[in-house]
Amino acid sequence: MSDANGPTGQTAGVPAHTGPNEQSDTATGAGAATGSPAAGGPGAADGVEPSGAPGGRTVRVVLVDDHRMFRTGVQAEIGQTERTGVQVVGEAADVDQAVTVITAARPEVVLLDVHLPGGGGVEVLRRCAPLMGDAERPVRFLALSVSDAAEDVIGVIRGGARGYVTKTITGTDLVNSIFRVQEGDAVFSPRLAGFVLDAFASTDAPPVDEDLDRLTQREREVLRLIARGYAYKEIAKQLFISVKTVESHVSAVLRKLQLSNRHELTRWATARRLV
Amino acid sequence: MLRPSGRVNIVGMPEAAAVPLDDPRPPRKLYRSSDGRWLGGVARGLAGHLGLPVIWVRLVFVGLFMADGLGALLYAAFWFFVPLGVGGVDSERAPAFTTETAPDGRRRLVARKPDRGQIVALLLMVVVAMVFVGNVNLGGGAKAYLWPTVLVGAGVALVWRQADNARRARWVEVGRRRRTLTLLRSAAGVLLVTAGVTGIFVLQGSAAHLGSVLQAALAVLVGTALLAGPYLVRMTQDLSEERLMRIRAQERAEVAAHVHDSVLHTLTLIQRNAENANEVRRLARAQERDLRAWLYKPEGTGKDEADEPATLAEAVRRNAAEVEDKHGVPLEVVVVGDCPLDEGLTAQMQAAREAMVNAAKYGGEGGAVQVYAEVEGKRVFVSVRDRGPGFDIDAIPADRMGVRESIIGRMERNGGTARLRAVPDGGTEVELEMERAEKTS
Numbered sequence: 001m002s003d004a005n006g007p008t009g010q011t012a013g014v015p016a017h018t019g020p021n022e023q024s025d026t027a028t029g030a031g032a033a034t035g036s037p038a039a040g041g042p043g044a045a046d047g048v049e050p051s052g053a054p055g056g057r058t059v060r061v062v063l064v065d066d067h068r069m070f071r072t073g074v075q076a077e078i079g080q081t082e083r084t085g086v087q088v089v090g091e092a093a094d095v096d097q098a099v100t101v102i103t104a105a106r107p108e109v110v111l112l113d114v115h116l117p118g119g120g121g122v123e124v125l126r127r128c129a130p131l132m133g134d135a136e137r138p139v140r141f142l143a144l145s146v147s148d149a150a151e152d153v154i155g156v157i158r159g160g161a162r163g164y165v166t167k168t169i170t171g172t173d174l175v176n177s178i179f180r181v182q183e184g185d186a187v188f189s190p191r192l193a194g195f196v197l198d199a200f201a202s203t204d205a206p207p208v209d210e211d212l213d214r215l216t217q218r219e220r221e222v223l224r225l226i227a228r229g230y231a232y233k234e235i236a237k238q239l240f241i242s243v244k245t246v247e248s249h250v251s252a253v254l255r256k257l258q259l260s261n262r263h264e265l266t267r268w269a270t271a272r273r274l275v
Numbered sequence: 276m277l278r279p280s281g282r283v284n285i286v287g288m289p290e291a292a293a294v295p296l297d298d299p300r301p302p303r304k305l306y307r308s309s310d311g312r313w314l315g316g317v318a319r320g321l322a323g324h325l326g327l328p329v330i331w332v333r334l335v336f337v338g339l340f341m342a343d344g345l346g347a348l349l350y351a352a353f354w355f356f357v358p359l360g361v362g363g364v365d366s367e368r369a370p371a372f373t374t375e376t377a378p379d380g381r382r383r384l385v386a387r388k389p390d391r392g393q394i395v396a397l398l399l400m401v402v403v404a405m406v407f408v409g410n411v412n413l414g415g416g417a418k419a420y421l422w423p424t425v426l427v428g429a430g431v432a433l434v435w436r437q438a439d440n441a442r443r444a445r446w447v448e449v450g451r452r453r454r455t456l457t458l459l460r461s462a463a464g465v466l467l468v469t470a471g472v473t474g475i476f477v478l479q480g481s482a483a484h485l486g487s488v489l490q491a492a493l494a495v496l497v498g499t500a501l502l503a504g505p506y507l508v509r510m511t512q513d514l515s516e517e518r519l520m521r522i523r524a525q526e527r528a529e530v531a532a533h534v535h536d537s538v539l540h541t542l543t544l545i546q547r548n549a550e551n552a553n554e555v556r557r558l559a560r561a562q563e564r565d566l567r568a569w570l571y572k573p574e575g576t577g578k579d580e581a582d583e584p585a586t587l588a589e590a591v592r593r594n595a596a597e598v599e600d601k602h603g604v605p606l607e608v609v610v611v612g613d614c615p616l617d618e619g620l621t622a623q624m625q626a627a628r629e630a631m632v633n634a635a636k637y638g639g640e641g642g643a644v645q646v647y648a649e650v651e652g653k654r655v656f657v658s659v660r661d662r663g664p665g666f667d668i669d670a671i672p673a674d675r676m677g678v679r680e681s682i683i684g685r686m687e688r689n690g691g692t693a694r695l696r697a698v699p700d701g702g703t704e705v706e707l708e709m710e711r712a713e714k715t716s
Contacts, residue, residue, distance in 0.1 A: 149571050190645060194609035197649070201612060227609045228658050229645025234700055 059182045062090040062105055064098040064124060065113040065144070070167065074111065077171035084175045094118045099127045106137060108182050111174075112161060114145035114152045121145075125159035132160050142181045144169075150195045157257050163187025185247050186254040193226035196257060212260040215253065222249045307357050307439075314432060315354035315439065347428070359439050423474030430467030437461045537565055557603045564596055587620060587655065588613040591648045594628040604639035606631060612650035617712040620655060622689040629681040630659040630705040638663020638702055653711045662702035682707075 058081055063071050071091050081087045090105040092098035095118030102110055102124075110128075114121045121143060125132075131139040143161040145152060146168075153164050162181045165174065166189060177187045188196075200215045215223070218239075225235045232250075236243045308319035318332040325332070339346030437460050476485055541562040548554040584590040588610040595606040616624070627646075634644040638661025648657045678695065682705065686693040691709035698704050
C-alpha cells in the first residue's frame with residue numbers, strides 16, 4: 001500500500017530560523033536535563049509534556065513506514081510543532097522513497113521502520129550512510145518496530161541507527177526519544193538492552209578486538225538496569241554516577257555494537273543461549 | 276528410471292478391519308516399507324497391508340521363486356509398481372538388531388541398517404539361486420545363462436535400491452551420506468548389468484560382433500537421450516516446481532487458518548467490547564502475544580500452550596502472560612540467557628509469579644510492570660518492578676502471609692534469596708536470586 005508521498009515540504013508558518021546550525025552549542029538536552037527516562041521504559045509517561053525544546057528549538061523529522069495508518073497516527077501524536085517541538089518534514093513508504101525524501105529534506109532525525117518493502121530499514125541506513133557521517137548536519141536514525149526478532153533489532157543498530165523503540169511507545173516518550181537521538185545520544189529500550197546483553201554474552205570464544213568485543217563491567221551494569229526498566233536518572237542514582245556518565249556508557253555500548261566484528265554479533269543466532 | 280507415481284491398490288485384497296473412528300478412514304494403500312527392509316521392502320509392505328507376519332510373505336516369495344523363478348518376477352513387479360512408503364509391520368519397534376529366520380532355515384542377526392540388510396538379502400538371493408539351480412533341472416544350454424542373468428538381476432536390484440534410498444532421503448533423515456557412495460553404488464549396478472548382458476552376448480557366440488553391437492546400442496542410447504532428454508528434464512523441473520507450489524499453498528493455508536482462528540476472533544471481541552477500554556487492551560495484548568509467539572518462535576517450541584515450560588525464559592514469559600491476562604496490566608518481559616528448569620528454579624518461578632501478581636494488583640496504575648530475568652553462569656536473577664505507590668514490608672500485619680510466605684519464605688526454603696525494596700522514584704522492586712543445580716548433561 002505504498003502511496004506516493006513526496007516530501008511534504010516546509011510547512012508554511014514555521015519560523016525560518018529553525019536551521020539546525022543555529023543551536024549547535026545549545027544542546028542542553030530536553031532528555032538529559034529533565035532526566036526523562038529511556039524510551040520505552042515504563043513510567044516515562046509521567047505526564048510531563050515536553051515543552052518543545054529549550055529556546056523554542058524544533059527538530060525536523062522524517063517518518064519512514066509502509067503503514068499509512070501508523071504514519072498518520074504518529075503525525076497526529078507528535079506533529080503539532082508548537083506543542084511538541086517536532087516538525088514532520090517528510091514521509092516515505094518504501095526504501096527508494098525514503099532515500100529520496102531524506103536526501104531532499106535533510107531532517108535531523110528519521111523515524112525508521114525496521115520492516116520496509118524494498119530491503120528493509122537496513123537498506124535505507126546503508127544508502128544514507130554518507131548523510132549520517134555528515135559533520136555539519138548529520139541525519140540520525142531512530143528505529144521503530146513491532147518486531148521482536150533480535151536479529152532485526154541488532155541489524156538496524158549495527159546499520160547505524162542510534163536507538164530502537166517499539167511502536168507501542170507513547171507519544172510523549174517518542175518525542176523524548178527523538179530529542180535524545182537528535183542530541184547524539186542513544187536510546188535503548190529495555191528490550192534492546194536485553195538483546196545487547198545476550199549478544200555480548202560471555203562466551204569462551206576469545207574476542208577478536210578486546211576493546212570492541214567486550215562490555216565493561218560498568219556498561220553491563222547500566223544495560224542491566226535499562227533492561228530492568230530504570231530511567232537514566234534512576235540508573236545514575238543507583239550507581240552513584242551522573243546522568244551524563246550513564247549516557248556516555250550507553251553511547252559506548254552503541255559504538256561497540258556497531259563496530260564489533262565479533263562472530264556472535266555478525267551472525268546473530270536466533271537460538272537463545274542455553275547456559 | 277521413472278517409477279509411476281500412481282499408487283497401486285491391489286484389487287481383491289481383504290481390507291483389515293478398520294478401527295471404529297469418528298471419521299471414516301481413507302482406504303489403506305499398499306506401500307513398500309521403507310524401514311527394516313531387506314531388498315525392496317515389498318514383503319514387509321505386503322505383510323503390513325495384509326496383517327501377516329513378514330516371514331510368511333518372505334517364505335511365500337521364496338517358494339514361488341522355486342516355481343520357475345515366478346517369485347522373483349512377482350517381487351520385481353511389486354518393487355517396480357508399488358510406491359515406497361512409511362510403515363509396514365510394527366514400524367514403531369526398531370531395535371538395533373533383530374533375528375530373522377533366513378529362508379535357508381538358519382537364524383541370523385540382521386542389523387537394522389539398510390546396507391547390512393541389503394548385503395544379507397543379496398547373499399540370500401545367491402544362496403537361494405544356488406539351491407534353485409541345484410533343484411531345478413534346466414536345459415544344459417540354459418544353465419550357462421544363469422550367471423549372467425543373476426548378474427543382471429543383482430545390478431538392477433542395486434540401482435533400484437539406490438533410487439529408493441534417494442526417495443527415502445527426502446523424508447527420512449538418513450544422515451548425510453557422501454555423494455560418492457551413492458554414485459559408486461549406482462555405477463556398480465550399471466556395471467553388473469552391463470557385465471551380465473555382455474556375458475549373454477558372449478554366450479550366444481556373437482562375441483565377434485560385440486563391438487559393433489555395443490556401438491549400435493550406444494548410438495541408440497545417445498539418440499534416445501537426445502530425443503527424450505529435454506522432455507525428462509522438463510518433467511523433473513515441472514515436478515519440483517509443482518512440489519514447491521504445493522508447499523507454498525500449504526503454508527498459506529496454515530497462515531490463513533491461524534489468522535482466521537485467532538486474529539479475526541479477537542478483532543470481533545474487540546469490536547464487541549469497544550466501550551470497555553480495559554478489556555480491549557487486554558484482548559489486544561493477549562492477541563499480540565499469541566501472534567508473536569506464532570510468528571517468531573522456531574517450529575515446535577512452545578507453540579502449543581498445553582505442555583509445561585521446559586526452560587526458564589519460557590516459564591517467565593508464560594507466567595507474565597497469565598498474570599497479564601488475569602489482571603489486565605501490561606508486563607514487559609526481558610530475558611537474557613536461558614537454562615533448563617530445575618527444582619530450585621521452579622520455586623523461583625512461583626515466587627516470581629507471586630511478585631508479578633502483587634505488582635499488577637498494587638502497582639499496576641503506575642504503568643507497565645517490568646520483568647527482567649537473567650541467567651549468568653550458575654546464578655539466576657529475576658527482578659519484578661512496578662511504579663506503583665510502593666509499600667513497606669514491615670508495615671504489613673504479621674498475619675498477612677502473602678509476600679512473606681510465598682515470595683521470601685519460598686525462596687529461602689529453596690536456597691535462594693529474595694529482596695524487596697522501594698525504588699527511590701516510586702514503585703517497588705522484588706529481586707529474586709537462585710543458584711542453579713549443577714548441570715547434569
